[in-house]
Amino acid sequence: MKAVIYTEYGPPSVLKITEWERPRPRNHEILVRVKASTVSAGVIWVRQGQYPGSWLFTFLLRLFNGIRRPKHPILGYEFSGMVEAIGAGVSSFKPGDEVYGTTTGLNNGAYAEYLCVPEKWKLGVVKLKPQSLGFKEAAALPVGGMTALQLLQKTGLKKGRRVLIYGASGSVGTYAVQIAKYWGANVSAACSPSNGEWIRNLGAEAILDYHNLDFLPEKEKFDVVFDAVGKFEKRTLKLLLKKGGTFSSVKSLTHESLEKLEALEKMVEAGALNPVLDRTYALDEIVAAHEYVDLGHKKGNVVVICDASSNIGDH
Ligand SMILES: NC(=O)c1ccc[n+]([C@@H]2O[C@H](COP(=O)([O-])OP(=O)(O)OC[C@H]3O[C@@H](n4cnc5c(N)ncnc54)[C@H](OP(=O)(O)O)[C@@H]3O)[C@@H](O)[C@H]2O)c1
Known part of the structure:
Protein backbone atom coordinates (compact mmCIF):
# COMPACT_ATOMS: atom_id res chain seq x y z
CA MET A 1 0.00 0.00 0.00
CA LYS A 2 0.99 3.64 -0.31
CA ALA A 3 1.99 5.29 2.97
CA VAL A 4 3.80 8.37 4.23
CA ILE A 5 6.65 7.52 6.56
CA TYR A 6 9.16 9.57 8.51
CA THR A 7 12.34 8.23 10.06
CA GLU A 8 13.73 11.44 11.53
CA TYR A 9 12.24 14.51 13.23
CA GLY A 10 12.30 17.73 11.25
CA PRO A 11 10.68 19.91 8.57
CA PRO A 12 7.93 18.68 6.21
CA SER A 13 10.57 17.21 3.85
CA VAL A 14 11.16 14.34 6.34
CA LEU A 15 7.81 12.93 5.16
CA LYS A 16 8.35 10.39 2.36
CA ILE A 17 5.78 8.66 0.19
CA THR A 18 6.64 4.99 0.08
CA GLU A 19 5.35 1.47 -0.52
CA TRP A 20 4.62 -0.13 2.84
CA GLU A 21 3.31 -3.51 3.86
CA ARG A 22 -0.48 -3.50 4.19
CA PRO A 23 -1.41 -4.30 7.80
CA ARG A 24 -3.52 -7.36 8.66
CA PRO A 25 -6.17 -7.14 11.37
CA ARG A 26 -5.46 -9.17 14.48
CA ASN A 27 -8.18 -10.77 16.59
CA HIS A 28 -9.90 -7.63 17.92
CA GLU A 29 -8.86 -5.25 15.14
CA ILE A 30 -10.55 -3.83 12.07
CA LEU A 31 -8.77 -3.04 8.82
CA VAL A 32 -9.87 0.38 7.53
CA ARG A 33 -9.50 1.56 3.94
CA VAL A 34 -8.58 5.13 4.87
CA LYS A 35 -10.46 7.83 2.97
CA ALA A 36 -9.24 10.95 4.75
CA SER A 37 -6.95 12.16 7.53
CA THR A 38 -5.88 15.61 8.75
CA VAL A 39 -2.86 17.79 9.37
CA SER A 40 -3.49 18.91 12.94
CA ALA A 41 -1.30 21.10 15.13
CA GLY A 42 -0.45 17.97 17.17
CA VAL A 43 0.87 16.09 14.12
CA ILE A 44 3.15 19.03 13.35
CA TRP A 45 4.71 18.97 16.83
CA VAL A 46 5.27 15.21 16.61
CA ARG A 47 6.83 15.47 13.14
CA GLN A 48 9.16 18.20 14.47
CA GLY A 49 9.88 16.21 17.64
CA GLN A 50 9.33 19.27 19.75
CA TYR A 51 6.55 21.22 21.38
CA PRO A 52 7.15 24.95 20.99
CA GLY A 53 7.98 26.75 24.22
CA SER A 54 7.88 23.74 26.56
CA TRP A 55 10.77 21.47 27.48
CA LEU A 56 8.42 19.33 29.54
CA PHE A 57 5.96 18.69 26.70
CA THR A 58 8.89 18.11 24.30
CA PHE A 59 10.34 15.55 26.71
CA LEU A 60 6.98 13.75 27.04
CA LEU A 61 6.47 13.87 23.26
CA ARG A 62 9.89 12.27 22.68
CA LEU A 63 9.37 9.75 25.46
CA PHE A 64 6.28 8.42 23.73
CA ASN A 65 7.32 8.86 20.08
CA GLY A 66 11.04 8.06 20.27
CA ILE A 67 13.84 9.94 22.05
CA ARG A 68 16.33 10.32 19.16
CA ARG A 69 14.19 9.36 16.18
CA PRO A 70 10.54 8.43 15.62
CA LYS A 71 9.71 4.87 16.59
CA HIS A 72 6.26 4.91 14.93
CA PRO A 73 6.90 5.61 11.22
CA ILE A 74 3.39 6.61 10.09
CA LEU A 75 1.77 9.86 11.30
CA GLY A 76 -1.89 10.95 11.14
CA TYR A 77 -4.07 11.07 14.26
CA GLU A 78 -7.54 11.31 12.74
CA PHE A 79 -9.19 9.23 10.04
CA SER A 80 -12.37 8.35 8.24
CA GLY A 81 -12.80 5.37 5.98
CA MET A 82 -14.50 2.08 5.25
CA VAL A 83 -14.05 -1.22 7.07
CA GLU A 84 -12.31 -3.61 4.65
CA ALA A 85 -11.88 -6.64 6.92
CA ILE A 86 -12.30 -7.60 10.57
CA GLY A 87 -10.46 -9.86 13.01
CA ALA A 88 -12.22 -12.98 14.32
CA GLY A 89 -13.11 -11.42 17.69
CA VAL A 90 -14.69 -8.23 16.34
CA SER A 91 -18.41 -7.85 17.09
CA SER A 92 -19.29 -4.15 16.61
CA PHE A 93 -18.15 -3.59 13.02
CA LYS A 94 -18.52 -5.42 9.71
CA PRO A 95 -16.90 -4.99 6.29
CA GLY A 96 -18.43 -2.07 4.40
CA ASP A 97 -19.15 0.02 7.55
CA GLU A 98 -18.20 3.67 7.25
CA VAL A 99 -16.17 4.65 10.30
CA TYR A 100 -14.13 7.49 11.73
CA GLY A 101 -11.90 8.00 14.73
CA THR A 102 -8.39 8.58 16.04
CA THR A 103 -5.13 6.63 16.23
CA THR A 104 -4.19 7.96 19.67
CA GLY A 105 -1.87 5.58 21.51
CA LEU A 106 -1.44 3.23 18.52
CA ASN A 107 1.83 2.45 16.77
CA ASN A 108 0.66 3.52 13.33
CA GLY A 109 -1.17 6.55 12.02
CA ALA A 110 -3.56 7.28 9.18
CA TYR A 111 -1.28 8.72 6.46
CA ALA A 112 -1.67 5.47 4.51
CA GLU A 113 -4.16 3.67 2.33
CA TYR A 114 -4.95 1.14 5.09
CA LEU A 115 -4.93 1.26 8.86
CA CYS A 116 -5.64 -1.33 11.57
CA VAL A 117 -7.29 -0.14 14.77
CA PRO A 118 -8.65 -2.16 17.69
CA GLU A 119 -12.41 -2.36 17.95
CA LYS A 120 -12.02 -0.67 21.32
CA TRP A 121 -9.01 0.66 23.26
CA LYS A 122 -8.24 2.94 26.14
CA LEU A 123 -6.68 6.02 24.55
CA GLY A 124 -8.45 6.45 21.20
CA VAL A 125 -11.83 5.99 19.53
CA VAL A 126 -13.42 4.43 16.46
CA LYS A 127 -17.12 4.75 15.68
CA LEU A 128 -19.63 4.44 12.85
CA LYS A 129 -19.57 7.64 10.81
CA PRO A 130 -22.74 9.76 11.03
CA GLN A 131 -24.57 9.74 7.69
CA SER A 132 -24.78 13.52 7.69
CA LEU A 133 -20.98 13.94 7.67
CA GLY A 134 -18.88 13.38 4.57
CA PHE A 135 -15.54 11.56 4.92
CA LYS A 136 -13.59 14.84 4.93
CA GLU A 137 -15.72 16.40 7.67
CA ALA A 138 -15.72 13.19 9.73
CA ALA A 139 -11.92 12.95 9.66
CA ALA A 140 -11.72 16.52 10.96
CA LEU A 141 -14.12 16.13 13.87
CA PRO A 142 -12.61 13.91 16.60
CA VAL A 143 -9.49 15.59 18.02
CA VAL A 250 -5.58 23.57 25.35
CA LYS A 251 -2.32 23.17 27.26
CA SER A 252 -4.08 20.59 29.44
CA LEU A 253 -4.31 16.84 29.28
CA THR A 254 -7.49 15.59 27.65
CA HIS A 255 -9.03 12.17 27.23
CA GLU A 256 -10.89 10.79 24.22
CA SER A 257 -14.10 8.80 24.66
CA LEU A 258 -17.01 7.47 22.62
CA GLU A 259 -19.35 9.45 24.90
CA LYS A 260 -17.69 12.71 23.83
CA LEU A 261 -17.93 11.74 20.17
CA GLU A 262 -21.63 10.90 20.67
CA ALA A 263 -22.24 14.29 22.28
CA LEU A 264 -20.62 15.97 19.27
CA GLU A 265 -22.68 13.87 16.86
CA LYS A 266 -25.88 15.07 18.57
CA MET A 267 -24.84 18.66 17.86
CA VAL A 268 -24.00 17.72 14.27
CA GLU A 269 -27.42 16.10 13.86
CA ALA A 270 -29.09 19.18 15.34
CA GLY A 271 -27.33 21.26 12.66
CA ALA A 272 -25.42 23.15 15.35
CA LEU A 273 -21.91 21.82 14.69
CA ASN A 274 -20.08 21.70 11.38
CA PRO A 275 -16.37 20.94 10.96
CA VAL A 276 -14.73 23.97 9.33
CA LEU A 277 -12.56 22.81 6.43
CA ASP A 278 -9.66 24.83 5.10
CA ARG A 279 -7.53 23.29 2.31
CA THR A 280 -7.67 19.68 1.13
CA TYR A 281 -4.56 17.88 -0.14
CA ALA A 282 -3.91 14.49 -1.75
CA LEU A 283 -1.69 12.03 0.14
CA ASP A 284 0.98 12.64 -2.53
CA GLU A 285 0.94 16.33 -1.52
CA ILE A 286 1.61 15.63 2.16
CA VAL A 287 4.77 17.78 2.24
CA ALA A 288 2.86 20.79 0.86
CA ALA A 289 0.04 20.14 3.36
CA HIS A 290 2.49 20.21 6.29
CA GLU A 291 4.25 23.27 4.90
CA TYR A 292 0.92 25.08 4.85
CA VAL A 293 0.00 24.12 8.41
CA ASP A 294 3.54 24.98 9.60
CA LEU A 295 2.77 28.60 8.72
CA GLY A 296 0.38 28.66 11.71
CA HIS A 297 -2.58 30.28 9.96
CA LYS A 298 -4.88 27.43 9.03
CA LYS A 299 -8.57 28.09 9.41
CA GLY A 300 -10.27 25.18 11.15
CA ASN A 301 -8.98 21.92 9.70
CA VAL A 302 -6.72 20.79 6.85
CA VAL A 303 -7.68 17.46 5.28
CA VAL A 304 -5.57 14.85 3.47
CA ILE A 305 -7.29 12.50 1.02
CA CYS A 306 -5.71 9.06 1.43
CA ASP A 307 -7.86 7.16 -1.08
CA ALA A 308 -7.12 8.63 -4.51
CA SER A 309 -9.28 6.00 -6.23
CA SER A 310 -12.65 7.26 -5.01
CA ASN A 311 -14.27 10.64 -5.19
CA ILE A 312 -15.17 11.30 -1.57
CA GLY A 313 -16.63 14.72 -2.41
CA ASP A 314 -17.68 17.33 0.06
CA HIS A 315 -20.44 15.22 1.48
N1 LIG B 1 -5.03 19.15 24.79
C1 LIG B 1 -5.28 18.46 23.68
O1 LIG B 1 -5.68 17.30 23.71
C2 LIG B 1 -5.16 19.14 22.34
C3 LIG B 1 -5.86 18.62 21.26
C4 LIG B 1 -5.81 19.31 20.06
C5 LIG B 1 -5.00 20.44 19.93
N2 LIG B 1 -4.29 20.87 21.01
C6 LIG B 1 -3.43 22.05 20.91
O2 LIG B 1 -4.25 23.13 20.61
C7 LIG B 1 -3.52 24.10 19.91
C8 LIG B 1 -4.35 24.60 18.75
O3 LIG B 1 -4.50 23.62 17.77
P1 LIG B 1 -5.53 23.89 16.59
O4 LIG B 1 -5.23 22.85 15.55
O5 LIG B 1 -6.88 24.01 17.09
O6 LIG B 1 -5.13 25.34 16.16
P2 LIG B 1 -4.36 25.78 14.90
O7 LIG B 1 -5.23 25.43 13.76
O8 LIG B 1 -2.97 25.38 14.89
O9 LIG B 1 -4.41 27.36 15.07
C9 LIG B 1 -4.18 28.15 13.97
C10 LIG B 1 -5.04 29.37 14.14
O10 LIG B 1 -4.65 30.03 15.34
C11 LIG B 1 -4.65 31.42 15.13
N3 LIG B 1 -3.61 32.01 15.96
C12 LIG B 1 -2.27 31.92 15.79
N4 LIG B 1 -1.64 32.61 16.76
C13 LIG B 1 -2.60 33.12 17.55
C14 LIG B 1 -2.58 33.92 18.73
N5 LIG B 1 -1.43 34.32 19.28
N6 LIG B 1 -3.75 34.27 19.27
C15 LIG B 1 -4.91 33.88 18.73
N7 LIG B 1 -5.01 33.14 17.62
C16 LIG B 1 -3.86 32.76 17.04
C17 LIG B 1 -4.36 31.60 13.67
O11 LIG B 1 -5.03 32.74 13.22
P3 LIG B 1 -4.25 33.88 12.38
O12 LIG B 1 -3.97 33.27 11.05
O13 LIG B 1 -5.23 34.99 12.34
O14 LIG B 1 -3.00 34.20 13.16
C18 LIG B 1 -4.88 30.32 13.00
O15 LIG B 1 -6.15 30.49 12.40
C19 LIG B 1 -2.19 23.43 19.52
O16 LIG B 1 -1.19 23.91 20.40
C20 LIG B 1 -2.45 21.97 19.76
O17 LIG B 1 -1.27 21.27 20.08
C21 LIG B 1 -4.37 20.26 22.20
Missing part, protein backbone atom coordinates in the same frame (compact mmCIF):
# COMPACT_ATOMS: atom_id res chain seq x y z
CA GLY A 144 -10.47 19.25 17.81
CA GLY A 145 -14.10 18.51 18.68
CA MET A 146 -13.45 16.33 21.73
CA THR A 147 -10.75 18.70 23.00
CA ALA A 148 -13.05 21.73 22.78
CA LEU A 149 -15.92 19.80 24.38
CA GLN A 150 -13.93 18.47 27.34
CA LEU A 151 -12.14 21.71 28.13
CA LEU A 152 -15.33 23.77 27.92
CA GLN A 153 -17.22 21.23 30.05
CA LYS A 154 -14.48 21.65 32.66
CA THR A 155 -15.27 25.36 32.97
CA GLY A 156 -18.92 24.73 33.91
CA LEU A 157 -20.04 27.10 31.14
CA LYS A 158 -23.82 27.62 31.25
CA LYS A 159 -26.58 29.27 29.27
CA GLY A 160 -26.40 33.05 29.36
CA ARG A 161 -22.80 33.19 30.63
CA ARG A 162 -20.23 35.27 28.79
CA VAL A 163 -17.36 33.26 27.28
CA LEU A 164 -14.32 34.38 25.31
CA ILE A 165 -12.86 31.83 22.89
CA TYR A 166 -9.28 32.96 22.38
CA GLY A 167 -7.81 31.69 19.07
CA ALA A 168 -11.24 31.02 17.58
CA SER A 169 -9.97 30.38 14.03
CA GLY A 170 -8.07 27.11 14.70
CA SER A 171 -9.53 23.63 14.85
CA VAL A 172 -10.26 23.61 18.59
CA GLY A 173 -11.41 27.25 18.42
CA THR A 174 -13.99 26.74 15.67
CA TYR A 175 -15.48 23.80 17.57
CA ALA A 176 -15.44 25.73 20.85
CA VAL A 177 -17.37 28.66 19.37
CA GLN A 178 -20.08 26.34 18.03
CA ILE A 179 -20.33 24.23 21.21
CA ALA A 180 -20.56 27.29 23.48
CA LYS A 181 -23.24 28.76 21.22
CA TYR A 182 -25.15 25.44 21.29
CA TRP A 183 -25.12 25.58 25.10
CA GLY A 184 -26.68 29.03 24.96
CA ALA A 185 -23.65 30.99 26.12
CA ASN A 186 -22.96 34.53 25.00
CA VAL A 187 -19.90 33.93 22.81
CA SER A 188 -17.11 36.37 22.00
CA ALA A 189 -14.23 35.30 19.80
CA ALA A 190 -10.64 36.58 19.72
CA CYS A 191 -9.14 36.17 16.25
CA SER A 192 -7.62 38.22 13.44
CA PRO A 193 -10.10 40.80 12.12
CA SER A 194 -9.85 39.19 8.65
CA ASN A 195 -11.41 36.01 10.10
CA GLY A 196 -14.14 37.87 11.98
CA GLU A 197 -16.95 37.49 9.51
CA TRP A 198 -16.94 33.71 9.11
CA ILE A 199 -16.40 33.21 12.85
CA ARG A 200 -19.42 35.40 13.51
CA ASN A 201 -21.33 33.04 11.23
CA LEU A 202 -20.31 30.13 13.49
CA GLY A 203 -22.15 31.81 16.36
CA ALA A 204 -19.86 34.44 17.90
CA GLU A 205 -21.76 37.56 18.89
CA ALA A 206 -18.67 39.75 19.26
CA ILE A 207 -15.24 39.64 17.64
CA LEU A 208 -12.09 40.91 19.40
CA ASP A 209 -8.77 41.38 17.61
CA TYR A 210 -6.33 39.00 19.31
CA HIS A 211 -3.43 41.35 18.60
CA ASN A 212 -5.06 44.05 20.65
CA LEU A 213 -6.96 42.86 23.72
CA ASP A 214 -7.58 46.13 25.47
CA PHE A 215 -8.88 46.59 28.96
CA LEU A 216 -12.63 45.93 29.17
CA PRO A 217 -15.04 47.56 31.63
CA GLU A 218 -16.10 45.18 34.45
CA LYS A 219 -19.56 44.53 32.99
CA GLU A 220 -17.98 43.47 29.70
CA LYS A 221 -15.62 40.95 31.29
CA PHE A 222 -16.02 37.20 30.88
CA ASP A 223 -17.25 34.38 33.13
CA VAL A 224 -15.09 31.97 31.13
CA VAL A 225 -11.96 32.47 29.01
CA PHE A 226 -10.90 29.48 26.91
CA ASP A 227 -7.48 29.60 25.22
CA ALA A 228 -8.01 27.39 22.16
CA VAL A 229 -4.51 27.88 20.67
CA GLY A 230 -2.25 27.70 23.73
CA LYS A 231 -0.87 31.20 23.14
CA PHE A 232 -2.78 33.25 25.67
CA GLU A 233 -0.63 35.49 27.82
CA LYS A 234 -1.70 34.97 31.40
CA ARG A 235 -1.07 38.61 32.29
CA THR A 236 -3.98 39.50 29.98
CA LEU A 237 -6.28 37.32 32.05
CA LYS A 238 -7.06 39.87 34.75
CA LEU A 239 -8.00 42.32 32.02
CA LEU A 240 -10.59 39.95 30.61
CA LEU A 241 -11.84 37.57 33.31
CA LYS A 242 -14.48 38.50 35.87
CA LYS A 243 -13.61 37.98 39.52
CA GLY A 244 -14.29 34.28 40.22
CA GLY A 245 -14.36 33.49 36.49
CA THR A 246 -12.80 30.35 35.03
CA PHE A 247 -9.84 29.95 32.68
CA SER A 248 -9.20 26.85 30.57
CA SER A 249 -6.48 26.13 28.01
